[in-house]
Amino acid sequence: MDDTIAHQPSSDRAPGVVDVVDGVEVALFEDVVLRLCAAYPREDPVHVEAIVLREWEAFSAGRPLVVPTAVEEGAREILGQFSA
Numbered sequence: 001m002d003d004t005i006a007h008q009p010s011s012d013r014a015p016g017v018v019d020v021v022d023g024v025e026v027a028l029f030e031d032v033v034l035r036l037c038a039a040y041p042r043e044d045p046v047h048v049e050a051i052v053l054r055e056w057e058a059f060s061a062g063r064p065l066v067v068p069t070a071v072e073e074g075a076r077e078i079l080g081q082f083s084a
Helices: 029-039 045-060 068-084
Strands: 020-022 024-027
Touching: 029 045
Parallel strands: none
Antiparallel strands: 020 024
């Protein structure tokens, strides 16, 4: 999977925002963790990452806002097996 993404924050977005999806500002997970590690240098980065993941689960109720297109391709392969 290609981990590159165009960082094109507009002037009306908060710093670190990559895009807006369904009205929700989103940022790269890695960038969020790096910013928090810089703001809280005494915290273990693994602990910071775990907190971000826990907050994501609480915010999203486990339902992703976006998925890689390869997820849809994989789902099509599985569904195609059942409808053949």
